[in-house]
Amino acid sequence: MEATVNNQQDSNKSRKKHPPGLYLLFLTEMWERFSYYGMRAILVLYLTKSLVNGGLGMNESFALALYGFFTGAVYLTPLIGGWLSDRFLGQRLAITLGGITMAIGNLVLFGIHSEAGVYLGLIILIIGNGFFKPNISTIVGELYEKDDPRRDPAFTIFYMGINVGAFFSPLIIGMITDKLFAVHNNGVIAYGYKYGFLASAIGMVIGQVLFNLLGNRYLGDIGKKPVGKPKEAAGGEKIKAPLTKKEKQRTAVVVILTVFVIFFWAGFEQAGGALTVYTDKFVNRNVFGFGIPTSWFQSVNPLFIVLLAPVVSAFWIKLSHSKRGDMPVPTKMGLGMILLGIGYLVLLLAIMRTGSNEHDITVKANLLFIVVTYLFHTVGELFLSPVGLSTVSKIAPLKYASLLMGVWLASSGIANILAGQLGSFTESLGYFEVFGLIGCVTIVFGIILLGFSRKLVKMMD
Numbered sequence: 001m002e003a004t005v006n007n008q009q010d011s012n013k014s015r016k017k018h019p020p021g022l023y024l025l026f027l028t029e030m031w032e033r034f035s036y037y038g039m040r041a042i043l044v045l046y047l048t049k050s051l052v053n054g055g056l057g058m059n060e061s062f063a064l065a066l067y068g069f070f071t072g073a074v075y076l077t078p079l080i081g082g083w084l085s086d087r088f089l090g091q092r093l094a095i096t097l098g099g100i101t102m103a104i105g106n107l108v109l110f111g112i113h114s115e116a117g118v119y120l121g122l123i124i125l126i127i128g129n130g131f132f133k134p135n136i137s138t139i140v141g142e143l144y145e146k147d148d149p150r151r152d153p154a155f156t157i158f159y160m161g162i163n164v165g166a167f168f169s170p171l172i173i174g175m176i177t178d179k180l181f182a183v184h185n186n187g188v189i190a191y192g193y194k195y196g197f198l199a200s201a202i203g204m205v206i207g208q209v210l211f212n213l214l215g216n217r218y219l220g221d222i223g224k225k226p227v228g229k230p231k232e233a234a235g236g237e238k239i240k241a242p243l244t245k246k247e248k249q250r251t252a253v254v255v256i257l258t259v260f261v262i263f264f265w266a267g268f269e270q271a272g273g274a275l276t277v278y279t280d281k282f283v284n285r286n287v288f289g290f291g292i293p294t295s296w297f298q299s300v301n302p303l304f305i306v307l308l309a310p311v312v313s314a315f316w317i318k319l320s321h322s323k324r325g326d327m328p329v330p331t332k333m334g335l336g337m338i339l340l341g342i343g344y345l346v347l348l349l350a351i352m353r354t355g356s357n358e359h360d361i362t363v364k365a366n367l368l369f370i371v372v373t374y375l376f377h378t379v380g381e382l383f384l385s386p387v388g389l390s391t392v393s394k395i396a397p398l399k400y401a402s403l404l405m406g407v408w409l410a411s412s413g414i415a416n417i418l419a420g421q422l423g424s425f426t427e428s429l430g431y432f433e434v435f436g437l438i439g440c441v442t443i444v445f446g447i448i449l450l451g452f453s454r455k456l457v458k459m460m461d
Contacts (some may be wrong), residue, residue, distance in 0.1 A: 018150060018157065020155055020223050025158060027210055028095070032099065033161070034165035034203040035165075038173035038199060038203065043070070047230070053189060068416065070126065071416045072413040074129040075133075079359075082403040087183050088226055090224050091222075092219070094402075096212060099128070099211070101124055109122075109197040110194045110410040121197075134409055138402050139285060143222065149320045151312075152390045155393075158389075163302035165349055196225075246328050250397065254391075254395065254396060261385075264336065264337050265342070267344065269416050271377070278426075284367060291441065308379065318357055334453060336383030339379050340380040340446075347369055350370070353365060356430035393405065399417075
């Protein structure tokens with residue numbers, strides 16, 4: 001009897017702890033994001049700086065268009081990579097292929113200093129990301145049973161890995177390109193951008209070495225075999241089992257939620273464009289005589305993620321053990337959209353002081369306005385993105401698990417393209433009008449999602 005009680009206690013303890021495989025996936029994703037965000041942080045600078053400054057001297061508008069295409073395409077190719085993984089490759093092999101391919105893409109950028117090298121390198125990076133991105137998120141979900149209360153917190157922890165890499169990479173890569181490998185010659189600085197790409201490749205390799213050395217030990221057989229192959233009948237003839245009614249409803253929920261999050265990411269992704277330009281021109285970045293580089297503000301969001309993800313994760317666990325239970329996923333996501341909109345409304349207070357014309361500015365905004373805006377955006381992201389990843393992995397039919405994860409990630413690709421179009425109107429319409437529109441639209445869509453929450457939960461069952 002005593003042994004039975006002890007075994008039950010051990011089982012309960014293990015149910016509270018996360019499996020070690022989660023932390024292996026955390027590290028793998030962290031190094032992949034280090035590679036991606038480090039490369040992305042210097043890409044436009046590399047394209048637009050003159051040849052003597054270590055760049056390629058591209059036209060700025062063309063370079064920004066190329067950058068927008070790249071950041072959109074890396075979230076669209078997971079649709080193809082997810083399908084290939086489900087049908088032929090298996091998730092683990094796809095992750096390894098994707099990681100190796102992205103490392104090669106960065107090495108091409110490092111070794112071929114020309115426009116042709118850029119095009120080739122970016123194409124290889126886009127292909128590699130298509131294999132990597134949908135599958136690692138799917139494996140996180142496969143570590144847990146469908147009804148395991150640790151599932152949503154696990155994706156929040158996994159999300160920290162993304163943002164640890166995103167926080168450190170702009171700082172480290174920037175130090176490499178601007179300090180360690182920058183060459184000063186008669187007042188002219190030749191930046192070491194190619195060494196930044198090399199560092200990104202090395203980061204990717206480190207992640208893949210860890211993943212492949214420790215995968216069998218901590219992941220077992222999870223993700224080794226493709227799960228979407230047509231089953232075979234007794235005589236060897238392949239058959240395709242149709243989706244059940246409930247599976248079709250769950251697939252519809254994934255698509256509906258994906259449409260809503262496009263509007264969230266279209267507002268969120270202004271961080272790399274219009275929000276950065278506004279910060280550079282209209283925000284007072286001097287603190288005790290030190291001028292904070294504009295690019296450093298790109299680390300504010302991932303810093304908040306790392307600090308707040310454990311808090312939000314603990315909050316979800318506490319709710320799940322309460323009498324009312326956890327919030328429905330669509331409710332969390334609707335609140336996340338509303339929080340993003342509130343962040344923009346906070347920024348409108350600053351724009352009312354500074355205006356939108358840099359030539360007529362009389363006073364710059366306090367940097368706390370932009371920091372608080374990013375704070376609201378970060379909390380909104382934590383309410384929406386990790387639980388969205390968790391939900392897709394939970395309710396997607398097994399045969400289309402990675403494909404639907406690719407659909408979810410494709411929303412970011414569409415949103416990046418839409419974000420670029422929205423941001424381009426700030427020059428003609430003004431920041432107040434564009435940011436006000438983005439804030440109000442996301443709040444309205446968040447309220448609509450809250451209204452449909454009960455219906456969507458019923459469809460998810």
